[in-house]
Amino acid sequence: MQKYATVVAGILSLGLASAGGLEPMEPRTQHAPVVVRETAWLTLDPENVLVIETSKGTVMVEMRPDLAPKAVERIKLLAREGVYDGLQFHRVIDLFVAQTGNPNNQDGGTSEHPNLEPEFSARLPSDADWVQVTNSVDANSGFLGSMPILTVSDAETRRRDVDNFQAWGAYCPGVAGMGRGEDIGSANSEIFFMRGASSFRLGLDYTAWGNTVIGEPVIRALTAGEPPANPDTMRQVRVLADIPADERPTVQILNPQSDEFQAVISQKRAERGADFSICDLTVPARVVD
Template sequence: MKKSALWLSLSLLASCAPMQSVQTQAQWVPLDPQNLLVIDTTKGRMIVEMRPDLAPNAVQRIKLLAREGVYNGLQFHRVIDLFVVQTGNPNNKDGGTSTYPNLEAEFSVRLPDKTPWRQVTQTSDGNAGFLGTMPILTVSAKETQRRNVPNFQAWGAYCPGVAGMGRGEDVNSANSEIFFMRGASSFRLGLQYTAWGNAVIGREIITTVAAGEPPANPDMMQRVQVAADLPEGQRPNVEMMDTQSPAFAQLIAKVRREKGADFSICDVQVPTRLK
């Protein structure tokens, strides 16, 4: 029997029987191995869905550095509980860069017309939903109409597990450093740091790597690879629950009932599994 790993928010695990029913009814879609980053760490394997539709230059840079082996052996050099886990600097501390030039900020993007994103909330201030597994925020429908543009301006929502590009004071100074949200949400980061991905397998690693600035005994990324580059027999096949499916709508409704007026997009994680 094949085993699968299903990663859900704690709120979705509160009731086992309804969840099992939803899982049985769920529709699953594969994630593109060209946009999966496989990070083998001293705490285990983590797989990140990259979103070139949100941050094309950042994703291109991360793939390049992974393929050149730049990330292999780098430490999680700055780990702050309930905030972020930072890595990706060749000097294993803040301020290190690769041999490539800095990247311009990719804080937000206009979604192409008819982009298949899943809207979850809609208010006069803005919308929230998912682009693949990635939680996103957008300007409101009213503001979009006022600007007379075909679709929403969107940016990544910095929920637990979301990945961003580190930078210095200059907004256009992202280079090789990456970070992951560790056990907390920070919407204020959304239009200040380029969000490029979301951890879909092994998310717990983010909260188990050694903390500190720097940690006394830092964990590290032992090897970082693009899933598509792995031999077929070693390539992880990751699926996500179809966010347009009735099963996902049931999950959203369940969390809404539990959270009530406090509900936010970060209360939900799109279920994923290894096949």
């Protein structure tokens, strides 16, 4: 197991600074940097972090069983069985997706396990621990942990008169989904990552199961092609909880409910104006050895 260097994702682009005595980092806009308290960081559950050692570097994904419990269960199972180790990124499209996870290294491959029913959306309790960023007559958006999500509008939730609401993953850069064929119930082992672009049209057609918290530049650096001439590989895939305790890093995200992240939202909203969307934001993350 390689040692991890401390990484903070999204800090430069969001104009954040540590409160631990470091000089504030200069933001890319006229806004003052946001100083982050140590208490604003949340440690992710190691049982719900997937660590992918690729031929281009390390990727860490926060898995969201509250959105896609069966998909997350399957991915953990395949990782623990070693099925993913050595598999190629067999379809990598610039500004779209990077696909992997098929045992035959091409579209249509499956594991020995049965296909999964679609989990295109989930019912979250009305008191779910999420942060709303936008609302409109069509849909709301926000974050569930680091995961960008869309939900039905407030009016629609009230109309249904229930104590929960419908939510689904917003396919922003770094979001991970389950691949499938034309049959909506054909997801099995294939996974894909959004690669430098957004695609809201995928939201209710493909199961979103997680979000890349560390290593999005690695995903963008994967060799493109359908298939690539020299494909990159997932050399080893593990659940963070399975890494020996003395080697296991701590993965943290900035609490989306913190004042610091609310300041980031305000800055980005002012910068983007009418074009602002949930995919303009990234929840910063870091690895602590």
